[in-house]
Amino acid sequence: MADREEFEKVAEPLRRELLAHCYRMLGSVDDAEDLVQETYLRAWRAYDGFEGRASVRTWLYRIATRTCLTAIETRGRRPLPSGIGAPSDVPEEPLGRASDDVPWLQPLPDALVDPASLVVARGSLRLALVAALQELPARQRAVLILREVLAWRASEVAAALGTSTAAVKSTLQRARARLDEVAPAEELLSEPAAVDERALLDRYMAAFERGDADGLAQLLYDGIELEMPPYAAWFSGKKDVLAFLGARVLDPFGDARIRMLATRANGQPAVGAYERGADGICRPHSVQVLTPGPDGTRLTRITAFLGEGLVERCGLPPVLP
Numbered sequence: 001m002a003d004r005e006e007f008e009k010v011a012e013p014l015r016r017e018l019l020a021h022c023y024r025m026l027g028s029v030d031d032a033e034d035l036v037q038e039t040y041l042r043a044w045r046a047y048d049g050f051e052g053r054a055s056v057r058t059w060l061y062r063i064a065t066r067t068c069l070t071a072i073e074t075r076g077r078r079p080l081p082s083g084i085g086a087p088s089d090v091p092e093e094p095l096g097r098a099s100d101d102v103p104w105l106q107p108l109p110d111a112l113v114d115p116a117s118l119v120v121a122r123g124s125l126r127l128a129l130v131a132a133l134q135e136l137p138a139r140q141r142a143v144l145i146l147r148e149v150l151a152w153r154a155s156e157v158a159a160a161l162g163t164s165t166a167a168v169k170s171t172l173q174r175a176r177a178r179l180d181e182v183a184p185a186e187e188l189l190s191e192p193a194a195v196d197e198r199a200l201l202d203r204y205m206a207a208f209e210r211g212d213a214d215g216l217a218q219l220l221y222d223g224i225e226l227e228m229p230p231y232a233a234w235f236s237g238k239k240d241v242l243a244f245l246g247a248r249v250l251d252p253f254g255d256a257r258i259r260m261l262a263t264r265a266n267g268q269p270a271v272g273a274y275e276r277g278a279d280g281i282c283r284p285h286s287v288q289v290l291t292p293g294p295d296g297t298r299l300t301r302i303t304a305f306l307g308e309g310l311v312e313r314c315g316l317p318p319v320l321p
Helices: 004-026 029-049 056-072 115-125 127-133 138-149 154-161 165-182 194-210 213-217 238-248 309-313
Strands: 220-227 234-236 258-265 268-276 282-292 299-306
Touching: 004 029, 004 056, 004 115, 004 127, 004 138, 029 056, 056 138, 056 154, 115 127, 115 138, 127 138, 127 165, 127 282, 138 154, 138 165, 154 165, 194 213, 194 258, 194 268, 194 282, 213 238, 220 238, 234 238, 258 282, 268 309, 282 309
Parallel strands: 220 299
Antiparallel strands: 220 234, 258 268, 268 282, 282 299
């Protein structure tokens, strides 16, 4: 039996980049963490037979990819609300009951990802692109990620998936064509300068906490989109987005009903939002992943993931006084 200490020494440094890989495949941090653990269990059991014909990194990615493909067979795709229906045009009406039957896409806190992965392949973790990847059949998804995110040769992908190089090339062509149909516009994936991004984030948090609808309006593109999984309803256009926020979230009296802390998820600026209760304690409300436009001064999308455990995963405190 291989020495556990030796295995952990070579394998553990790769855990966080494998988490990012499994997340791209599955669109779920929960599932990705489970499958990374399964990958390491399978790799440990097979380590005696590992003869160094490939690097440990390549070998682990092969196991992780195959593990993800098996898992996808029993899981549906993970969409965002904008991926399953038209926007709502009644922002003042109460939201319907949260949808419990849809396995929604989840955000990936930057705190969980290998910093080098974020620098090299940040665009491949952006929320809109991960959502688009979920539209691809599983093997197309795997081929596209291995070829274009990890920059593997077609022959390496073929060996990992047990197929031919010709099949990999054909699958990649189909994946690219499908992604062109569903992926966000390239200009909306451009990276604003860090200083612009931080200034935008600070202004956004300040407007929210003051209940300043006019100030918030200045930070939104006319075509801004707002979605809030696990609710299926979503809104498109500045008028409807502001109407929804004004009716349910913004406090025009500036009583700090909402407090926010800056964080990052999916390589994008994000905030942990807390709602003040009757006892004065601010408890987690959501993690909002923000998509700045190309000029870095306004937002094109706000995706608010509701749930208590998300802020802690982002490294934020569980409550605020």
